[in-house]
Amino acid sequence: MLGIDQKNILKRIRGRVLLNNVLKGLFFASTTIGLIFLALLLYRILTQGIGYLNSGFITSFPAPYPEEAGIFAGLIGSLLMIAIVAPVAIILGVGTAIFLEEYAYKNRWTKFIQINIQNLAGVPSIVYGLLGLTFFVYMLRLGYTLLAGGLTMSLLVLPVIVVAAQEAIRSVPSDIKEASYGMGASKWQTIRRVILPAALPGILTGTILALSRAIGETAPLIIVGAATALYTLPDSLLSKYTVMPIQIFNWTGRPQEEWQFVAAAGILVLLIVLLFMNAIAVFIRNKFQKRY
């Protein structure tokens, strides 16, 4: 019939549909590999670490024997680190975002700052460690202290917070801004009482995610000299300190198998803290996210 080889066409269609189905299976399988890896990782760490995870582990200092070792100094150190990073990075980050979104003229300089922030976000964390070592540890003579570590970490998470805050501020609809100006409010009044409250959920979510990155970072703190074994808590900003990832790293490097279980227990504590922070972020996003 008019030279159309129906049989051949049907055969080809069958082949194409088959290929589609086979590759669909392959794509699905690839997606699950990531998920399987995640499940495996969590399962392994849970089974290895759960035996060592008890109240003694959380309230003890490092010890020469695995049974007595604990993560207390690391846990408190990580929380103190957040107490430094949060105010510094939030003020600088949100300030930068407001400046770029509301005040800066859209000119070459603003674009330069913007590109600069994007590039900073891509700088490997260890390079921030080198910056901290030269600038905070040696030039400002802070030494291997909590403050030097905290300031280094603040610079590290700054670009993440700026980008998140910018997106949050940008998504505030201009109607309510203009309504505020229309009521006679000045620029800063509008920012403080209208834009920031509306953008707050987005800013907080981004900030918490950035801080949870700071909690998990290890490399830059090794460079700026976090202690690996600490038997007292830091009592001032200029004290020696350690954080959870550094403790875990230290335990991971020991040859006896028991230390691996201790490291796994430490990882569990770290993951629980991270889970808690992410839960807060999700909660804030769902609870306070207004739609305009």
Add this chain to the structure above:
Amino acid sequence: MGKALQNEAMNIDVQTMIENKRKKKSVSGKLEKLIPAFLFLCAAVSVLTTAGILFTLLRESITFFSNTSIIDFYTGTQWSPWTGHFGVLPLITGTLLITLIAAIVAIPLGLMSAIFLSEYASDRVRKIIKPTLEVLAGIPTVVYGFFALTFVTPLLKTFIPGLGIFNALSAGIVVGIMIIPMIASLSEDAMNSVPNKLREGALALGATRLEVALKVVLPAAFSGIVASIVLAVSRAIGETMIVVIAAGASPALTFDPTRSIQTLTAFIVQGATGDTTFGSTIYYSIYAVGATLFVFTLLMNMLSQYISSKFREEY
């Protein structure tokens, strides 16, 4: 009389009110001027950070290169700083090896995940799988390192008996898994922004979903996909803890993945934790290595930005 007093009181009241208002206005007027200046200072910090990074790396590297020839540094094939051999090539090949293994793992898996999520999965499935995959990106790298050393390496050893405790293969695979969500998530975003009418047009012509994905969506989202891959590779180059923990600390000019190697990042950690004293040659060498690393990742990031801005298809 009483009325006059009342009037006077009221007058004073109004006067003070006006004065107060004026004061308040001048305060808020000052605030209105001060705030932008303060915010500008905040924004300046990020520029200063970049300047600080450049200045730090440059100054200490220049000091290093005044003692060690820059040509020997970039062409030398032996890296053993404690005996005075500063040839950075083994660290560079180590970094490239890890990055290559990671890319071989992450690019196919990440792309196929992106295609599945964007072209095949229902909205409900995507809403569950995408955030779960992104959890992988939020896990601290020290945890990955621990897992590579205590699980992946022993597992690989059952297939490759000659594998060392520390090896590039295990570290590279785990770095690859770590960057999967980056490729999958960003590529999926790029593919999602391809307008549906293109898909529907192709489907109406009788294309299968696979043909739509490979011949319509993939080319249309190409710039976004390539940008995400470049960004992920840059992340792999800068990855530190996984490599420090699982790949060991033996710089070697080799592409044999079963051997222990050392990357640029891993040396910086080793150099900073040893008994390195401020001002020693090794101290300066970590900055020269850091500068090399910085240039690598900066080039990759700029390439990624260039690709996504230059080759963006607008619909």
